[in-house]
Amino acid sequence: MFIVFKYMERLKYLLLVLNLLIVSNVTASSYVSMTFGDIYNQADAVVYGKIMRYEDIAEKNTFLDDPEDLPPPLPYKGRIAILIKEVLKGEIREREICIGNPIGALTHFNLPNLDIGQEVFLFLLKGFREEKGMYVAINLGDGTVNVTKEEYIVYKEKLKSLHYLLSIPDAKEREKRYIDWAIGCVKDPLTESDGMLDLLNEKRTSTLYRDIVASPYKLTITQNKELCEVIYSKKDLGYIDINFISYLYKDKENKELLDFLIKWTKRTTVNRDNLYILKESLDLIAMSIKDEELIILNDQVKKAKEDKAKQKLIMQFIRKI
Structure with a gap:
């Protein structure tokens, strides 16, 4: 009975970790990923x-092994020792903690490649309750x-502000303060994409990870204009930028x-x-201009299976706008 209980506890924990990993690794265009605020x-x-x-753990440490036969920590295939310099959230009294590499994780330690001696900023989940000082990093992606x-x-300053507004x-x-906070993030090059993601996400009551975000947010005219200026300053656009343009345009139609x-x-x-980024752009342009010929071409781009066919149709679309 004890062994069954241990397996059930482990399964519950691993499902949580895997769910966090899955939602944080979807494509930018779907925007189901966890936002800065959510994380x-x-x-x-x-x-x-x-x-x-770094420390590797014996390969026999797998989910189906007998817990009594495994070296600690039980559900991990490796761990990293982190010397704590500052705690921004949580009650960590240890000077040094370990981050486990969960069995079944989609990336190595849920982290980009890091070197010994490197300083890192980490969002952590607690490990098993019997493992003091063991954590798992929430995947934030490289950068x-x-x-x-x-x-x-x-x-640090962004998170201190977020911590305060969450207590209102x-x-x-x-929500008003949260919108202001996210806009402030967008205006700062370092946190620009974090702020965009926070404004883009929609509240999904079916999941535990939509506790903060209640999009679609209604921006003021001034706020919309300020965010448009951030877009206008760009020489190139990425997936998040295209979707953010769509968000701003739906909030207020803007010919510029x-x-x-x-x-x-x-x-x-x-x-x-x-x-794929051009497909996102074409979709927004066709929807905004409402030209029947462009709508048909855009639909053909979506349905085309071969890359060459997509490219040909995209070029036809571009020639007509």
Whole structure:
């Protein structure tokens, strides 16, 4: 009975970890990924520290092995020792903690490649209750976890502000402050994509990880204009940018914003590398212009199976706008 209980506890924990991994690895265009705000809210601890050492654990440490035969920590295939420099959330009294590499994880330790001695900024989930000082990192993707001291100061201030606004009891005031906070993130190059994701996400009551976000947010005219200026300053656009343009345009129809997107689309090389981002752009342009011929072409692009056929149709679309 004890063994069955241990397996059930482990299964519950691994399902949580895998769910976090899956929602944080979907494509940018679907925007079901956990946002900066979501991740902070969900994390048991947020720390800034230094990588001290790596340690592999015996390969026999698998989910189906007898717990009595396994070296600690039970559900992991490796671990990293982190020297704690500062705790921004949670109650961590240890000077050094371990991050486990969960069995079944989609990436190595849920982290980009990191070197010993590197300073990192981590959002953590607690490990098994009997494992003191053991955590699992929530996957933030490359570029967020590995920060300089100067970047860390920026993130620290953003999180302190977020922590404060989450404590505001009045829901309307909390949402107003949250929108202001996300816009502030968008305006800062370091946290731009984090802020965009927070504004783009929609509340999904069917999942545990939509506790904060209540999109679609209604922006003020000034807020919309300020965010458009961030877009206009860009020489190139990514997936998040295209979807953010769509969000801003739906909030307030804006010919200047649409013209900006059309100009970018016209000067973007149509090749295999750019197919999917161009498809996002075409979809928004066709929907906004409401030209029947463009709508038909856009639909054909979506249905085309071969890359060459997609490229040909995209070029036809671009010639007509």
